[in-house]
Amino acid sequence: MAKEHLLKWLQEGNISVPGVLLSNYKDLNLNECELVLILQVISFIEKGNDFPTPVELSSRMTISVSECTDQLRRLIQKGCIEIKEEITRDGIRFEKYDIEPLWGKLIDLFLHKEKRESQLKHQQDET
Amino acid sequence: MAKEHLLKWLQEGNISVPGVLLSNYKDLNLNECELVLILQVISFIEKGNDFPTPVELSSRMTISVSECTDQLRRLIQKGCIEIKEEITRDGIRFEKYDIEPLWGKLIDLFLHKEKRESQLKHQQDET
Amino acid sequence: MAKEHLLKWLQEGNISVPGVLLSNYKDLNLNECELVLILQVISFIEKGNDFPTPVELSSRMTISVSECTDQLRRLIQKGCIEIKEEITRDGIRFEKYDIEPLWGKLIDLFLHKEKRESQLKHQQDET
Amino acid sequence: MAKEHLLKWLQEGNISVPGVLLSNYKDLNLNECELVLILQVISFIEKGNDFPTPVELSSRMTISVSECTDQLRRLIQKGCIEIKEEITRDGIRFEKYDIEPLWGKLIDLFLHKEKRESQLKHQQDET
Numbered sequence: 001m002a003k004e005h006l007l008k009w010l011q012e013g014n015i016s017v018p019g020v021l022l023s024n025y026k027d028l029n030l031n032e033c034e035l036v037l038i039l040q041v042i043s044f045i046e047k048g049n050d051f052p053t054p055v056e057l058s059s060r061m062t063i064s065v066s067e068c069t070d071q072l073r074r075l076i077q078k079g080c081i082e083i084k085e086e087i088t089r090d091g092i093r094f095e096k097y098d099i100e101p102l103w104g105k106l107i108d109l110f111l112h113k114e115k116r117e118s119q120l121k122h123q124q125d126e127t
Numbered sequence: 128m129a130k131e132h133l134l135k136w137l138q139e140g141n142i143s144v145p146g147v148l149l150s151n152y153k154d155l156n157l158n159e160c161e162l163v164l165i166l167q168v169i170s171f172i173e174k175g176n177d178f179p180t181p182v183e184l185s186s187r188m189t190i191s192v193s194e195c196t197d198q199l200r201r202l203i204q205k206g207c208i209e210i211k212e213e214i215t216r217d218g219i220r221f222e223k224y225d226i227e228p229l230w231g232k233l234i235d236l237f238l239h240k241e242k243r244e245s246q247l248k249h250q251q252d253e254t
Numbered sequence: 255m256a257k258e259h260l261l262k263w264l265q266e267g268n269i270s271v272p273g274v275l276l277s278n279y280k281d282l283n284l285n286e287c288e289l290v291l292i293l294q295v296i297s298f299i300e301k302g303n304d305f306p307t308p309v310e311l312s313s314r315m316t317i318s319v320s321e322c323t324d325q326l327r328r329l330i331q332k333g334c335i336e337i338k339e340e341i342t343r344d345g346i347r348f349e350k351y352d353i354e355p356l357w358g359k360l361i362d363l364f365l366h367k368e369k370r371e372s373q374l375k376h377q378q379d380e381t
Numbered sequence: 382m383a384k385e386h387l388l389k390w391l392q393e394g395n396i397s398v399p400g401v402l403l404s405n406y407k408d409l410n411l412n413e414c415e416l417v418l419i420l421q422v423i424s425f426i427e428k429g430n431d432f433p434t435p436v437e438l439s440s441r442m443t444i445s446v447s448e449c450t451d452q453l454r455r456l457i458q459k460g461c462i463e464i465k466e467e468i469t470r471d472g473i474r475f476e477k478y479d480i481e482p483l484w485g486k487l488i489d490l491f492l493h494k495e496k497r498e499s500q501l502k503h504q505q506d507e508t
Contacts, residue, residue, distance in 0.1 A: 002383040005241055006361045007354075009387060012146035016268045016397055019139035022163075022170050023187045031189045036149075036159040043149050046300075060150045062158045090344040100261075107260045114132055129256040133263060133488045134481075141397045143270055173427075217471040227388075234387045259495055266400035273393035276417075276424050277441045285443045286417040290403075297403050314404045316412045368386055 015043050020110055028105055029078060033063065037071050038080065041097050050096035051083075079105060142170050147237055148229075154236055155229075156205060160190065164198050165207065168224050177223035178210075206232060269297050274364055275356075281363055282356075283332060287317065291325050292334065295351050304350035305337075333359060396424050401491055402483075408490055409483075410459060414444065418452050419461065422478050431477035432464075460486060 017039065025035045040060060044052035058068035075081045080102040083095050144166065152162045167187060171179035185195035202208045207229040210222050271293065279289045294314060298306035312322035329335045334356040337349050398420065406416045421441060425433035439449035456462045461483040464476050 002365055002386050003358070003361050005238060005383050006364075006387060006390060007357060008241065009145075009147055009237065009390075010272075010357050010361075011354075012150065014143045014145055014270045014395055015149065016141045016143055016270055017166065018136075018141055018264070019170060019174075020136055022142065022166060023139065026187060026189055032160040032163040035163055039144070039149060043146060047146075060153060062153055088344075089342075100265075103261060103264050104257070107257050107264075110136065110260075111132060111256055114135065129259050129492055130485070130488050132256050133260060133491075134484060136260060136263075137399070137484050137488075138481075141268055143395045143397060145391070215470075217469075227392075230388060230391050231384070234384050234391075237387075238383055259492060262495065263399075263401055263491065266404065268397045268399055269403065270395045270397055271420070272390075272395055273424055273428075274390055276396065276420060277393065280441060280443055287413040290413040290416055293398070293403060297400055301400075314407060316407055364390065365386060368389065 013043075013046065015039060015046060018106075021106055024106060024109055024113075027109055028080070028102075030080070033061075034071055034075060034080075036061065037068070038075065038099065038102065041081065042099060045097065045099070051094070052097075140170075140173065142166060142173060145233075148233055151233060151236055151240075155207070155232055157207070160188075161198055161202060161207075163188065164195070165202065165226065165229065168208065169226060172224065172226070178221070179224075267297075267300065269293060269300060272360075275360055278360060278363055278367075282334070282359055284334070287315075288325055288329060288334075290315065291322070292329065292353065292356065295335065296353060299351065299353070305348070306351075394424075394427065396420060396427060399487075402487055405487060405490055405494075409461070409486055411461070414442075415452055415456060415461075417442065418449070419456065419480065419483065422462065423480060426478065426480070432475070433478075 021035075030038075037057065040057050041052060044050075044056065049056075054065045054068040054072060057072075058065045061068065063071070072081070076083065080099070082098040082101050084098045085093060085095055087093055148162075157165075164184065167184050168179060171177075171183065176183075181192045181195040181199060184199075185192045188195065190198070199208070203210065207226070209225040209228050211225045212220060212222055214220055275289075284292075291311065294311050295306060298304075298310065303310075308319050308322040308326060311326075312319045315322065317325070326335070330337065334353070336352040336355050338352045339347060339349055341347055402416075411419075418438065421438050422433060425431075425437065430437075435446045435449040435453060438453075439446045442449065444452070453462070457464065461480070463479040463482050465479045466474060466476055468474055
């Protein structure tokens with residue numbers, strides 16, 4: 001019996017969260033609830049569901065379906081998530097979430113901070 | 128220059144979040160902010176800081192130092208995190224966070240749900 | 255420019271290898287080359303290519319295409335990998351690798367070792 | 382009983398392998414056995430053992446202790462791993478493995494390939 005449980009646990013998988021996201025989401029103007037919502041979206045995508053509904057997402061969270069819808073909209077407005085329209089080989093349109101914009105914003109922020117840090121260091125070296 | 132940035136990014140590491148935690152923290156009676164606080168603690172531990180202060184933790188979060196202190200206390204009361212006292216080889220006492228209690232609670236919940244599910248399935252098969 | 259590089263690096267992703275696999279593949283009768291081949295298969299699957307060819311796999315490894323074909327066959331014979339046949343919604347047959355058998359074998363081995371260990375401990379306690 | 386097993390499995394942890402390493406170790410002049418040896422070293426480091434012995438490392442691999450010693454030496458000669466000497470607060474010298482040189486080499490290779498690729502693209506655009 002222990003085997004089935006372990007297998008099920010393994011199948012639930014792991015999601016790998018970059019340390020840089022965890023230490024910088026605040027400066028991306030995201031709060032904790034929005035961060036977790038993004039992690040939920042990533043988790044669904046990794047398991048093959050590219051367009052989880054607010055019902056699916058909020059069922060694992062402490063927020064209501066309508067709050068979830070609002071937060072998704074805000075994440076799109078903030079440019080962290082995009083909805084992409086694609087077409088299957090048999091011509092059926094479908095939508096999916098794309099979180100690459102988040103990585104782009106995070107990298108911009110990271111590089112900006114790195115630059116500022118090296119400038120500060122430069123100034124200190126000169127004085 | 129790109130090299131240093133990539134190296135720095137890599138050094139910030141990744142934290143691996145079990146899918147089961149992401150889909151069940153709500154049933155552990157945790158909210159999103161508490162979940163992220165736990166991820167921050169794990170992240171500090173993985174980088175060798177076993178006892179991050181509320182100042183360090185809250186600096187990466189949208190909560191104040193005193194809210195962070197409160198939430199840490201609540202996580203301890205809920206039995207998700209423990210503070211362990213240890214002694215270095217040269218006799219110095221130090222404290223560290225232990226998050227094993229969280230995994231214990233999560234596994235209990237997971238096994239409980241699995242059991243209930245197999246019972247339900249059993250009942251359906253019988254009728 | 256650094257941005258594109260970081261983004262590309264991120265897109266290459268991470269694969270999460272269970273510590274139990276790394277410390278027990280030998281007892282699953284796998285050698286290092288077979289382990290890496292399995293990791294390559296997992297990596298392709300996670301990026302959406304469920305049935306990488308021996309040409310694709312061997313191009314990232316130090317083995318030839320024909321050696322890769324042989325090793326894949328052996329992994330199937332050993333019961334670590336399966337080829338599954340599925341059908342798309344528009345009726346096209348396709349094949350994909352399934353590595354769940356590996357997790358099953360790994361869990362069996364793990365539970366067997368745990369049992370043996372607790373028996374040994376029991377015997378020691380009795381004497 | 383299932384609980385202890387799951388907890389033990391979790392404690393064995395996961396190691397996160399960058400996709401870029403998996404698709405480029407060959408071009409770093411590493412073979413599969415050397416790659417796995419590096420993963421074993423990383424795994425020991427992440428669990429707090431910074432200087433695993435050839436006996437510890439080879440016990441999880443299909444190679445002998447002396448082969449393991451040889452391969453570690455070769456990894457150091459190739460500039461993938463370094464041995465660092467450090468001193469504890471109470472003045473005891475100890476050695477530890479440092480795998481940062483590997484990330485440095487991997488990033489160099491990655492950036493070199495990216496550059497070559499963008500040059501090729503440039504040339505194609507011009508013709």
